[in-house]
Each structure stands twice: as C-alpha cells, then as structure tokens.
Amino acid sequence: xxxxxxxxxxxxxxxxxxxxxxxxxxxxxxxxxxxxxxxxxxxxxxxxxxxxxxxxxxxxxxxxxxxxxxxxxxxxxxxxxxxxxxxxxxxxxxxxxxxxxxxxxxxxxxxxxxxxxxxxxxxxxxxxxxxxxxxxxxxxxxxxxxxxxxxxxxxxxxxxxxxxxxxxxxxxxxxxxxxxxxxxxxxxxxxxxxxxxxxx
Numbered sequence: 001x002x003x004x005x006x007x008x009x010x011x012x013x014x015x016x017x018x019x020x021x022x023x024x025x026x027x028x029x030x031x032x033x034x035x036x037x038x039x040x041x042x043x044x045x046x047x048x049x050x051x052x053x054x055x056x057x058x059x060x061x062x063x064x065x066x067x068x069x070x071x072x073x074x075x076x077x078x079x080x081x082x083x084x085x086x087x088x089x090x091x092x093x094x095x096x097x098x099x100x101x102x103x104x105x106x107x108x109x110x111x112x113x114x115x116x117x118x119x120x121x122x123x124x125x126x127x128x129x130x131x132x133x134x135x136x137x138x139x140x141x142x143x144x145x146x147x148x149x150x151x152x153x154x155x156x157x158x159x160x161x162x163x164x165x166x167x168x169x170x171x172x173x174x175x176x177x178x179x180x181x182x183x184x185x186x187x188x189x190x191x192x193x194x195x196x197x198x199x200x
C-alpha cells in the first residue's frame with residue numbers, strides 16, 4: 001500500500017523531530033543509570049519473515065552469572081528500565097526502523113527469530129504484512145493476551161487492514177500508552193516465551 005508507506009515515512013520523520021528532546025533525555029538517563037550501549041539491537045523477522053535489525057532503548061544490564069551466562073530478565077531489568085518500558089519510551093528508536101522500511105507504524109509486532117519455526121501456517125500469515133510499532137493485538141491486551149489469541153488478532157488485522165483501521169489503532173495506542181496498560185503479563189517482565197506447545 002503506497003499510501004500507507006508514505007504516511008509511515010512522513011509520520012516517522014515528524015515524530016522523530018518532535019520527540020527528539022525526549023529521546024535525547026532518555027538516552028542520557030540510560031547512559032548514566034544503566035551504561036553503554038544506549039541502544040538495544042536485535043534481529044527480528046520482518047515482511048515475509050526477512051530478518052532485520054530492530055532498535056530499542058536499552059532497559060536491562062548485561063549482568064552474568066559465574067559461568068558467563070546472562071541472568072534472567074527479571075534480575076537484569078533496572079528500576080530505570082521499568083519506568084522506560086512503562087512509558088513505552090524504549091520503543092521510540094523504532095521510528096528509525098519505520099524510516100528504513102523495516103517497520104510500519106501499524107502491523108503485527110516483530111517477535112523473536114526463534115519463534116518462526118514454531119508457527120502454524122495460519123500464525124505465519126502475520127508475516128504477510130510489514131510488522132509494526134503497534135498493532136491490533138497491542139490495543140486488545142498487549143502482553144496480557146495469550147499467544148494463541150495474540151496471533152489470531154494479528155491474522156485478523158492482515159485480513160481487515162485499511163488506512164482507517166490503522167488510524168484507529170494509532171489513536172487507541174496513545175490511550176494505552178498513557179494508561180500504561182498491558183505492559184507485562186503477571187509474573188513476567190514482558191511475556192512468557194512462546195514455545196509452540198499449544199499450537200493447533
């Protein structure tokens with residue numbers, strides 16, 4: 001959809017300009033409280049499953065155990081990191097991904113590469129569109145929703161996507177962010193890992 005891409009590009013550039021002061025302050029706080037690097041980079045599956053590098057603000061330390069293994073997310077997530085996640089400030093660098101064409105403002109969230117082989121054919125359909133910073137699943141529970149339900153919401157979006165639906169999702173996302181709703185599952189920093197064990 002050419003209109004969607006133009007809207008994404010223009011919106012991301014404007015948002016980067018408007019939000020640059022908040023991003024600079026966030027980067028400085030991370031550098032002071034957590035350390036370098038300020039940005040977290042991770043390979044994620046994009047359109048048609050093609051890998052790309054996702055950018056986020058770092059919210060965890062690199063603390064390791066005696067064997068050199070990273071500690072659990074719960075132990076590495078700092079108070080500063082929790083606040084940054086709660087306010088969704090960690091997501092702002094993804095506007096760079098939007099400009100690059102890796103992401104759209106709206107679409108199924110790009111998950112971990114390790115999940116890709118675990119999807120059913122229906123779940124894989126979430127990759128038929130460009131992934132997004134926010135999406136239908138994010139305004140319908142975010143990380144509070146179970147994996148199977150989240151994937152169904154993603155596929156619903158793929159089948160019903162439109163410019164007006166995207167605008168609705170963006171507006172509802174603002175409300176979710178202001179209320180800090182659905183940031184994490186109970187007893188998890190974000191969400192439990194998807195293992196495919198409940199795939200149908």
